[in-house]
Every structure is written in C-alpha cells, then in structure tokens.
Amino acid sequence: MNQPQALRLHVPEPTGRPGCETDFSYLHVSPAGAVRRPPVDTVPQETSDLTFQLIRVLDHDGAAVGPWAPQVDAAILRKGLRAMLKTRTFDARMLIAQRQKKLSFYMQSLGEEAIGSAHALALVDGDMCFPTYRQQSLLLSRDDVPMWELMCQLMSNERDPMKGRQLPVMYSYKRAGFFSISGNLATQYIQAVGWAMASAIKGDTKIASAWIGDGATAEADFHTALTFAHVYRAPVILNVVNNQWAISTFQAIAGGESTTFAARGVGSGIASLRVDGNDFLAVYAASQWAAERARSNLGPTLIEWVTYRAGPHSTSDDPTKYRPADDWARFPLGDPIARLKQHLVRIGEWSDAQHQQVQKELEAEVAAAQKEAERYGTLLDHRMPSAAGIFEDVYETMPAHLRRQRQEMGV
Amino acid sequence: MNTVPMTMIQALRSAMDVMMERDPDVVVFGQDVGYFGGVFRVTEGLQAKYGKSRCFDAPISEGGIVGCAVGMGAYGLRPVVEIQFADYFYPASDQIVSEAARLRYRSAGDFTAPITIRMPCGGGIYGGQTHSQSPEALFTHVCGIRTVMPSNPYDAKGLLISSIENNDPVIFLEPKRLYNGPFDGHHDRPVVPWSKHEMGNVPEGYYTVPLESAKVFKPGKDVTVITYGTMVWVTECAARETGIDAEIIDLRSIWPLDLETIVESVKKTRRCVVVHEATRTSGFGAELLSLVQENCFYHLEAPIERVAGYDTPYPHAQEWAYFPGPERVGAALKRAMGD
Numbered sequence: 001m002n003q004p005q006a007l008r009l010h011v012p013e014p015t016g017r018p019g020c021e022t023d024f025s026y027l028h029v030s031p032a033g034a035v036r037r038p039p040v041d042t043v044p045q046e047t048s049d050l051t052f053q054l055i056r057v058l059d060h061d062g063a064a065v066g067p068w069a070p071q072v073d074a075a076i077l078r079k080g081l082r083a084m085l086k087t088r089t090f091d092a093r094m095l096i097a098q099r100q101k102k103l104s105f106y107m108q109s110l111g112e113e114a115i116g117s118a119h120a121l122a123l124v125d126g127d128m129c130f131p132t133y134r135q136q137s138l139l140l141s142r143d144d145v146p147m148w149e150l151m152c153q154l155m156s157n158e159r160d161p162m163k164g165r166q167l168p169v170m171y172s173y174k175r176a177g178f179f180s181i182s183g184n185l186a187t188q189y190i191q192a193v194g195w196a197m198a199s200a201i202k203g204d205t206k207i208a209s210a211w212i213g214d215g216a217t218a219e220a221d222f223h224t225a226l227t228f229a230h231v232y233r234a235p236v237i238l239n240v241v242n243n244q245w246a247i248s249t250f251q252a253i254a255g256g257e258s259t260t261f262a263a264r265g266v267g268s269g270i271a272s273l274r275v276d277g278n279d280f281l282a283v284y285a286a287s288q289w290a291a292e293r294a295r296s297n298l299g300p301t302l303i304e305w306v307t308y309r310a311g312p313h314s315t316s317d318d319p320t321k322y323r324p325a326d327d328w329a330r331f332p333l334g335d336p337i338a339r340l341k342q343h344l345v346r347i348g349e350w351s352d353a354q355h356q357q358v359q360k361e362l363e364a365e366v367a368a369a370q371k372e373a374e375r376y377g378t379l380l381d382h383r384m385p386s387a388a389g390i391f392e393d394v395y396e397t398m399p400a401h402l403r404r405q406r407q408e409m410g411v
Numbered sequence: 412m413n414t415v416p417m418t419m420i421q422a423l424r425s426a427m428d429v430m431m432e433r434d435p436d437v438v439v440f441g442q443d444v445g446y447f448g449g450v451f452r453v454t455e456g457l458q459a460k461y462g463k464s465r466c467f468d469a470p471i472s473e474g475g476i477v478g479c480a481v482g483m484g485a486y487g488l489r490p491v492v493e494i495q496f497a498d499y500f501y502p503a504s505d506q507i508v509s510e511a512a513r514l515r516y517r518s519a520g521d522f523t524a525p526i527t528i529r530m531p532c533g534g535g536i537y538g539g540q541t542h543s544q545s546p547e548a549l550f551t552h553v554c555g556i557r558t559v560m561p562s563n564p565y566d567a568k569g570l571l572i573s574s575i576e577n578n579d580p581v582i583f584l585e586p587k588r589l590y591n592g593p594f595d596g597h598h599d600r601p602v603v604p605w606s607k608h609e610m611g612n613v614p615e616g617y618y619t620v621p622l623e624s625a626k627v628f629k630p631g632k633d634v635t636v637i638t639y640g641t642m643v644w645v646t647e648c649a650a651r652e653t654g655i656d657a658e659i660i661d662l663r664s665i666w667p668l669d670l671e672t673i674v675e676s677v678k679k680t681r682r683c684v685v686v687h688e689a690t691r692t693s694g695f696g697a698e699l700l701s702l703v704q705e706n707c708f709y710h711l712e713a714p715i716e717r718v719a720g721y722d723t724p725y726p727h728a729q730e731w732a733y734f735p736g737p738e739r740v741g742a743a744l745k746r747a748m749g750d
Contacts, residue, residue, distance in 0.1 A: 161521075193482060194485075
C-alpha cells in the first residue's frame with residue numbers, strides 16, 4: 001500500500017498583485033449575442049448552462065446583438081446614460097468632499113453604475129429594492145429623490161433624513177422603493193425574500209429586488225435567502241454583484257474559484273443568469289426577464305452581474321496595497337458608460353458634443369446640490385441634528401428609562 | 412366575556428387565533444408550526460382555520476425565519492414567528508440585534524419591524540444543555556427590542572396579544588415548564604394542571620395585559636422578591652414554606668420594565684431578593700440589583716440577595732441540583748431577613 005501524501009491546505013490567490021498583471025481568463029467571457037435567451041417560464045435547472053456563460057448584448061463595436069438585445073427606445077437609453085453619468089459625477093464630488101472632511105466617509109460605485117441604473121428601469125413604483133451600500137445608482141436614476149437630500153445624509157447635517165444616526169451612504173427611501181441600508185452584510189438578502197413573500201401573501205403585484213456583493217455571498221443569510229426564495233417561490237430578484245473584490249479579498253476566497261455565483265442559484269432550484277454587468281442593455285434585458293418571471297408568479301431569479309470594482313472599497317481603503325494599480329484598464333468588460341455611449345453614438349442617438357454638454361450640466365447640478373446641502377451644515381461646522389433626537393425611534397414610544405437618560409443629558 | 416379553563420399552551424394559541432381573526436396582516440410561521448401545529452401544540456389548528464398563507468411551516472433556519480419576518484414587517488405585515496427552543500435563537504442573533512432592533516432607529520422611522528418572536532425557554536424538564544436555557548439577558552442588553560415572559564395562562568394570552576399589537580419587535584419567552592401547569596420546584600410531587608388553578612381561567616375573546624406593567628403576584632410586607640416566569644411559583648412556595656411574608660413581583664415585561672412597582676414595593680418592605688433561572692453572572696438579575704440599589708439605597712436594611720442558576724451550562728442528570736428550587740430561594744429570603 002502506498003504511503004499517503006501529506007495533505008496541503010489550498011488558499012486561493014488572485015493572479016494579479018501590485019506590480020503584476022491580473023490574468024482575467026478566469027472570467028469566462030462569452031461573445032456578445034452568443035448566449036441563448038430562454039422563455040421566462042423556464043424550469044430552473046434548465047438554466048444551468050447559462051450560469052457558466054455570460055449574457056452580453058453590446059459587442060466590441062457597440063452594436064446590440066443576439067437574443068437578449070432589448071427592444072428599447074433610445075430616449076430610455078439616453079436616460080440610462082445620464083443616470084450613470086450622474087452617479088459617477090456624484091461619487092467623484094462626494095469623494096472630494098470626504099477628503100475636505102465635510103463628511104466622514106464615502107463609498108463610490110465607480111464602474112458599477114450600469115447595474116442599478118438599468119435594473120431600476122425594469123422595476124415599477126411600489127417594488128422594493130433591498131440594496132447594499134453600493135447601489136446608489138438605484139436612487140440617482142430616479143427623478144424624485146433630491147440629490148441635495150442624499151448629501152445631507154452624507155454630511156449628517158440638520159436636514160439629514162436619518163437624523164445623524166447612520167454612517168454616510170446608509171440611505172433609506174421607502175417611498176422610492178429603497179430599503180434602509182445596514183452595515184451588517186447580507187442581512188437584507190433574506191429580508192427581501194420575506195418582503196416578497198408578504199407581497200404574495202397579500203395577493204399584491206409588487207416584487208422585491210435583493211442585492212449582495214460577491215464577498216457577502218459567504219454570509220449565512222445568502223444561503224437562507226436562496227432556500228426561502230426557492231421553498232416559497234417568492235417574487236424576488238436575487239442580484240449578486242460580482243465586482244471581483246471584497247475589500248482586499250479576491251472573489252476566489254468567497255468561493256468563486258472554478259465556479260460562478262450564478263451556479264449557486266441553480267443548486268438551490270432557482271433560475272439563474274450570469275450577465276455582463278457593464279453592458280447596460282444586457283442588464284436591462286436580464287432585469288426585465290427576471291422581473292417578468294417574478295411578477296408572473298413563476299418564482300425567483302438569481303442574477304450574477306459580472307463587473308469590476310474600479311475604485312477603492314471605501315475612502316478608508318487603498319487598493320494599490322493588494323491589486324495592480326491599472327487593473328480596471330485591463331478588465332475585459334470595460335467601462336459601462338463608455339460602452340453605452342459608443343452604442344448610442346453608433347445608432348445616431350448621441351454625440352461627443354451631447355456627452356460633454358450633459359457632463360457639464362451634471363457637474364453643475366451636483367455642485368448646486370452640494371451648495372444647497374451645505375446650507376444645512378457639514379461635518380466641519382458641527383451643525384448636526386439635535387442630541388435629544390438620539391433617544392427617539394429606539395421604540396415607537398419612548399420608554400421611561402430613555403426619558404430619564406434624555407433628562408440626564410440635559411437636553 | 413366568556414371565560415374557560417386553558418393551559419398556557421391553549422392560552423397562547425387562543426391569543427394567536429384572536430389576532431389572526433382581528434388582523435389579516437398577522438401571519439404565523441416557524442419550524443413545524445403549520446400542519447403539525449407545533450412541537451408543543453401551541454399553533455394547533457391555526458393552519459386549518461386560516462390557511463397556508465397565514466400559518467405555515469418554515470425551513471430549519473432561525474436566521475431565515477427572523478430575517479423573513481423583518482422583511483414582512485417592512486412590507487406591512489405583523490409576523491408572529493416561533494423559534495422552537497430559546498436555546499436555538501443564536502443563529503438569528505444578527506437579524507434580531509442588528510436588524511429587527513435597529514430598523515426603526517436607523518431609518519428614522521421610515522421602516523419598522525412590528526414582529527413577535529416566540530421562544531419556549533427555561534429548565535426543570537430534564538432538557539439538558541440545549542432545551543433549558545434562559546437567554547433573556549442577551550435580549551435585555553439590546554436597545555430597541557422588548558422582552559416579555561408570562562407566568563400563567565391569563566397573562567400569557569393578554570401579553571401575547573399586546574406583543575403582537577405592539578409596533579416594536581418583541582421577544583416573547585414562554586417558560587415551557589409552565590405550559591401545562593404551575594411548577595413550584597417540587598419535582599417529586601405531582602404537577603397540578605392549570606384547570607385546577609384560577610389563573611387557568613382565560614377569557615375566550617380579545618383582551619390585553621399591558622407591556623411594561625409588573626404585577627404584584629402576592630402582596631407581603633417582609634421582603635420584596637423580583638422575579639418572572641417559573642420562578643414566580645417557586646418563590647411563592649418558598650415564602651409559604653419559610654413563613655416569610657414576601658411581596659412577590661412578577662415582572663411580566665422584563666425590559667423595558669415597570670420600575671415604579673419595584674421601587675414602591677422595596678421602599679415599603681426595605682428588603683429585596685432577585686430570583687431567576689438564568690445563569691448568575693451578567694444575568695438580568697444584575698440589572699435588577701443595580702436598579703434597586705440606585706433607586707432604594709437609603710431604604711434598604713439588608714444587602715440585596717440574588718438567587719440564580721449557577722454559572723455553568725445547564726446539566727442533564729443534575730437538573731435539581733442546578734434548578735434554583737424553593738429551598739435555595741427560601742434560604743435567600745431568610746438571609747434577607749437577617750436570619
């Protein structure tokens with residue numbers, strides 16, 4: 001009998017580290033137009049093949065090709081482009097404001113703008129998103145959420161709708177279908193399923209949209225959400241934004257090596273898609289497919305959006321310490337804004353001049369919003385919501401012990 | 412209102428029945444609570460009466476059950492969920508502490524979690540390590556949730572209805588040792604069923620027992636005992652056997668609590684004993700001691716006594732050495748009296 005070899009622990013590593021290029025071949029990128037589009041009433045296990053391919057619409061030249069190319073009005077695409085640009089401009093401005101100490105903390109969504117902007121178009125008023133902290137594009141693609149108010153939240157000032165209680169970016173907009181963001185990863189994923197179950201229990205027509213990053217799929221709540229969504233056939237879209245990184249941790253450490261996050265869905269009996277997250281048209285088409293499925297009582301859909309976290313994890317992070325500085329430039333799926341712009345120019349619905357004009361308008365809009373927000377204070381001038389307010393909303397009515405503590409504070 | 416004899420199990424079931432009838436947004440789910448009616452029969456018949464969309468079985472996932480309930484609450488439902496044993500709430504800790512408890516606060520009232528989480532708790536049933544725990548102190552330390560524990564069928568129904576109607580998340584702890592009858596710690600004597608006890612007479616329809624209100628379970632003048640759950644009955648027995656005229660306060664709402672009733676009583680009796688089944692160190696008794704010391708220091712004539720479970724996991728074979736029975740409580744009453 002052979003002597004058994006000593007066992008070795010496998011610890012995944014990204015191919016690229018500072019000073020060393022990433023080999024992106026692990027992504028398995030399908031050519032645009034190459035992946036089939038099943039009917040919305042497909043049986044979940046029959047989406048298996050789709051979870052190891054990549055649904056893409058926009059080809060290298062910016063043409064919309066294949067079965068997923070949506071029939072969509074150019075006006076909608078222009079609106080989407082504007083929403084992406086707005087998100088990026090907002091992010092850039094708030095990053096500077098954080099460096100100026102006007103706010104304590106910020107998280108950009110650089111490179112991931114298409115996902116929320118296009119997904120929002122597939123939802124209707126009354127649907128509820130359960131976002132993470134990197135889906136600001138869901139809010140910024142709406143016309144009814146004032147930008148200055150978002151900035152008030154970021155600056156924790158006198159007009160902060162969260163009354164200064166929450167870290168910057170932890171927005172809550174019930175009326176805009178945007179659930180309160182929590183610092184605890186993945187918790188909202190199962191809550192979205194519960195919300196969707198409630199809609200089904202009441203015989204409603206609303207659906208839920210759950211959001212999670214690649215890293216957070218390792219949390220238990222990811223698995224419970226898949227199980228509950230499958231068991232109760234909940235009308236929910238389970239989005240996994242795979243931006244390849246969880247702070248410094250490559251997606252292989254989250255369990256992405258030699259598999260996909262979309263494949264987890266099929267294993268749980270959920271129809272699943274793997275989609276180019278930087279292809280606005282593919283995001284729109286896949287989101288519509290999943291929304292129609294949910295709204296038709298056909299059950300949940302899991303979608304892995306393949307994208308790249310182009311910016312630092314947060315304003316407290318320096319990615320040059322763990323990944324190549326030029327990584328985004330080499331990412332094979334490019335920049336979502338550049339790609340949609342190329343498409344619109346190609347079909348004669350956009351031009352460089354228009355692009356520059358809109359960019360200028362948005363910069364003015366964001367600057368004006370910031371000026372408005374700063375009227376109510378920034379972190380620098382300490383014009384914050386009242387200290388007495390910290391005792392409110394712990395319970396619906398303030399119990400005696402909190403009344404005593406408020407009195408002790410002397411406010 | 413018509414009053415009928417009920418066990419605590421029947422009273423709790425009746426509370427859910429009443430609330431499901433009154434409010435179409437009340438839904439009940441958890442492990443084995445649907446078709447089977449719960450491992451303790453507390454949800455028996457509810458699925459047959461209200462349908463599978465109102466009362467249903469759940470996967471074995473405490474985090475999933477509570478997380479789902481939070482999402483349903485955000486939608487506008489009023490979920491009443493069950494964790495089969497309090498010993499198994501730990502996987503749901505994140506959803507309880509970070510989510511349910513904080514949702515109203517962190518969203519400045521934009522979203523709320525009007526949910527009730529029922530958990531059978533407590534020992535004295537040879538339940539061993541994972542069927543006997545009393546984890547109330549892990550909840551009372553969390554800002555934003557309410558922790559409630561009844562000691563009899565009448566309160567159980569009234570408190571559960573109040574909990575379901577309350578718009579804050581409520582941890583509803585049910586001493587399973589009291590499900591079928593009161594228990595005074597004398598495990599060697601036959602258990603008397605609730606049908607032989609006046610507190611087993613429960614109104615059939617809707618009524619409430621308010622939260623944050625303690626009950627003077629037995630008036631007395633010698634010493635105040637602050638307790639809840641099974642230990643209310645153990646304390647009553649200890650008082651009877653020692654002949655000490657203890658005023659027994661059944662907290663009912665553990666936190667937020669009814670401080671006024673406690674302070675009034677201790678200022679009158681000038682002595683205080685705190686009793687709970689849960690382990691001693693950093694148990695809820697420590698908070699009760701602090702409150703009495705802060706509010707009644709100049710009225711106290713003796714150190715505040717505390718009777719609790721030992722600081723060990725709940726053992727199996729040594730159940731009655733571990734369980735704080737009438738003898739241990741009686742000894743504390745005597746110490747408080749200076750004997």
